[in-house]
Amino acid sequence: MSVCTNTLCAALGGDAIYQRLQEKLGVDGEPLGHEETSADGRITLEHAECLAACDLAPVIQVNYEFYDNQDVDK
DSSP: OEEEOSHHHIIIIIHHHHHHHHHHHTOOOOOTTOOEEOTTSSOEEEEESOOSOGGGOSOEEETTEEEOSOOSOO
């Protein structure tokens, strides 16, 4: 799972989405650019520099499928 945390996505909630996913997955908050894998090994979370969908920010990608206009609750 990738979360765009580039400037626009971050400003529109990408950072908050990433933090919520860290909490849900129980990962510890490694430095930017580092992948974090859940304890069961099923989900890897990573910061994405840009997912090239700025007009639909914030964006996440799961198994190469884009989900745009996301927020923490979604």
